Structure formats: C-alpha cells, structure tokens
Amino acid sequence: MIYTTDVPRLGGGETSAVTLGKFDGLHRGHQKLMNCIREKKEDNCKAVIFTFDVSPVVRLLHTPAKGLLTNEEREELACERGMDILVECPFTDELMHMEAEVFVKEFLVNRMHVKYLAVGPDFRFGHDRAGSPALLDDMGKTYGFTVDVVEKLKDGNREISSTYVREELEKGNMEKVNELLGYVYFTRGEIVHGRQLGRTIGVPTANLIPPVCKKLPPNGVYITRSRIGDKIYQGITNVGYKPTVAEHFLGVETYLFDCDEDLYGQDAEVRFYRYLRPERKFASLQELKGQLDVDVQKGREFFKAFDK
Ligand SMILES: Cc1cc2nc3c(=O)[nH]c(=O)nc-3n(C[C@H](O)[C@H](O)[C@H](O)COP(=O)(O)O)c2cc1C
Numbered sequence: 001m002i003y004t005t006d007v008p009r010l011g012g013g014e015t016s017a018v019t020l021g022k023f024d025g026l027h028r029g030h031q032k033l034m035n036c037i038r039e040k041k042e043d044n045c046k047a048v049i050f051t052f053d054v055s056p057v058v059r060l061l062h063t064p065a066k067g068l069l070t071n072e073e074r075e076e077l078a079c080e081r082g083m084d085i086l087v088e089c090p091f092t093d094e095l096m097h098m099e100a101e102v103f104v105k106e107f108l109v110n111r112m113h114v115k116y117l118a119v120g121p122d123f124r125f126g127h128d129r130a131g132s133p134a135l136l137d138d139m140g141k142t143y144g145f146t147v148d149v150v151e152k153l154k155d156g157n158r159e160i161s162s163t164y165v166r167e168e169l170e171k172g173n174m175e176k177v178n179e180l181l182g183y184v185y186f187t188r189g190e191i192v193h194g195r196q197l198g199r200t201i202g203v204p205t206a207n208l209i210p211p212v213c214k215k216l217p218p219n220g221v222y223i224t225r226s227r228i229g230d231k232i233y234q235g236i237t238n239v240g241y242k243p244t245v246a247e248h249f250l251g252v253e254t255y256l257f258d259c260d261e262d263l264y265g266q267d268a269e270v271r272f273y274r275y276l277r278p279e280r281k282f283a284s285l286q287e288l289k290g291q292l293d294v295d296v297q298k299g300r301e302f303f304k305a306f307d308k
Pocket residue numbers: 194195196197198199205207221222236237238241242243244245253254255278279280281282288292295
C-alpha cells in the first residue's frame with residue numbers, strides 16, 4: 001500500500017475508487033465503505049482512502065488529540081483490508097478554504113482519475129461544508145464518475161460512529177467497543193524497565209508506555225491478550241498510575257500468564273477484552289498481591305469460556 005500526505009497523481013491509464021472522511025478507528029461502518037471501494041479493484045481501480053490530517057500549525061501548537069488509532073495503526077489496518085493508497089492530506093489553510101467543486105475537479109478528477117466514490121449520507125467537505133453527496137453526484141455526471149451514498153451501519157437503533165465507539169471506550173465497555181470496531185481494541189509500545197517490584201511479589205509485569213495520541217480505556221484492570229514477537233499470551237493489565245507505588249506516568253502494565261522470559265526492549269501489542277475493576281491504592285504490595293491472585297483467576301476463567 002502507498003501512504004502519502006500529498007494528493008497522488010495517478011499514471012495515464014490508472015483510475016481510482018475513493019472513499020473520503022476522517023476514519024478514526026476504522027470501525028465496522030468504515031469497513032463497509034472500504035468493502036465498496038475494494039470491489040472496484042476488479043474494474044482496475046486503485047482503492048483509495050482519502051483522509052484529512054490536522055494542519056501542520058495545529059500539530060506544532062497543540063498536544064495531539066487522542067484517537068482510537070494512531071496514524072501508523074490506521075495505515076496498517078487499511079493495508080490489511082486491501083487498500084492500495086492511503087492519503088493523509090494535511091488540513092492546511094488552503095484546503096480549508098477550497099471550494100468543494102475545485103477539490104473534486106483538481107484532486108479527485110485531474111490527479112486521481114476517480115471513477116467511483118463511496119461516502120456516507122452525512123459527508124460534507126470543502127469551504128462552508130458546501131460539498132455534499134448530492135453535489136458529488138452532480139459533478140459525477142460531468143466528469144464521468146459514479147457516487148454511492150452508503151447507508152450507515154447500525155448497532156440496534158444507533159448508527160455506528162467513532163463518537164459511539166469513544167463513548168463506550170470511556171465507560172470501559174470493551175465488549176461493546178470490540179463489537180463496534182470488528183476487532184479487539186489495542187495499544188502498542190516497547191516493554192520498558194519499571195521498578196522491578198513486580199517480581200518480588202511473584203507477579204512480574206511487562207510495562208509499556210502507550211503513544212500520547214492513543215485513547216485508552218479508563219484507568220483500571222482489564223483481561224487482555226498480548227502479542228510479543230510471534231507469541232501470544234493471555235494476561236491481566238493495569239492501565240494507570242499504580243497508586244500503591246505512586247507512579248508518575250501513565251502506564252499499561254501486564255502480567256502475562258505462563259510466561260517466564262526476559263522481554264525488555266521488545267514491542268508489545270495489548271488487546272483489551274474485558275474491564276475487571278478500578279485501580280486501587282492498597283496498604284501494601286502484599287495486599288495488592290492478594291487482589292492480583294483473584295484477578296488472575298478471573299482472567300483464566302474468561303479465556304477458558306472465550307476460546308471454547
Ligand atoms: C493486573 C494488574 C493490576 C494492578 N492493579 C493495581 C492497583 O489496583 N493498584 C495499584 O496501585 N497498582 C496496581 N498494579 C500495579 C502494581 O502496583 C505494580 O505492578 C507493582 O507495583 C510493580 O511495579 P513495577 O513494574 O514498577 O515493578 C497492577 C498491576 C497489574 C499487572
């Protein structure tokens with residue numbers, strides 16, 4: 001897959017099937033759009049996701065907004081889903097003031113040779129949000145592309161959206177988050193040294209520091225699965241500041257079942273299956289150890305049923 005921050009210029013004979021939007025999370029609704037454009041690969045179209053990134057100025061002045069996926073993660077998932085090109089177009093002043101018609105003509109038609117567009121019914125773009133599915137449809141007649149306005153996928157009565165996923169994530173409702181996403185929510189990072197206290201109570205823990213722009217579930221303890229190298233471990237994970245030992249940074253810390261390896265320096269991916277309990281301040285590490293034994297038991301029972 002080609003990843004680019006410039007609007008691509010396709011070659012002479014090449015055409016594209018494009019979907020446009022923010023695509024935070026690549027949830028099941030987004031996947032439906034991607035399926036539509038992937039089908040057009042049979043007509044020799046390149047499957048393109050066109051997203052807007054924050055402007056370079058915003059990136060400099062503000063801490064990044066927390067998303068369901070980092071840009072790198074989104075890139076990887078888009079590639080796995082068979083996309084040919086991911087455009088992360090910086091949302092510059094110029095783009096912000098661009099007339100919708102100019103955007104379509106210059107970018108989609110002239111540069112990307114668009115033959116097919118898939119958008120949601122509420123998709124708006126361009127200056128004053130004047131670009132709508134109806135305008136795209138009109139322009140398609142002039143420039144020779146078709147537009148599919150794809151109905152939103154629903155969960156019961158509610159449309160699946162990034163906002164819906166974020167709300168459930170903020171409640172720690174991982175079962176719902178994972179159902180809406182169509183994959184198990186995860187974060188990644190390198191395993192770093194902690195205070196080496198875990199092993200003293202028989203519970204060594206792999207500590208990772210998640211990316212600052214990654215939205216995490218609320219602080220607390222979760223049943224998780226971790227991928228480290230080519231191995232997958234069941235485990236339990238604490239998200240938070242470890243009030244018992246008063247840590248200064250937000251960490252994601254996992255006790256891996258049935259693992260006895262030196263993991264420092266390796267990259268880990270932790271997937272969140274279920275929330276177990278809030279993070280608590282214990283009077284001693286021994287007391288914490290008592291609680292961890294209960295958590296481990298629950299984690300093992302969960303996977304026994306889950307993997308059946
Ligand atoms: C599954 C799990 C649950 C945890 N729950 C808590 C908790 O409720 N309160 C707390 O202060 N620390 C909690 N911790 C963090 C421990 O305090 C920490 O693992 C221990 O102090 C060792 O830290 P170290 O990795 O820096 O050696 C938890 C850790 C894990 C892996």
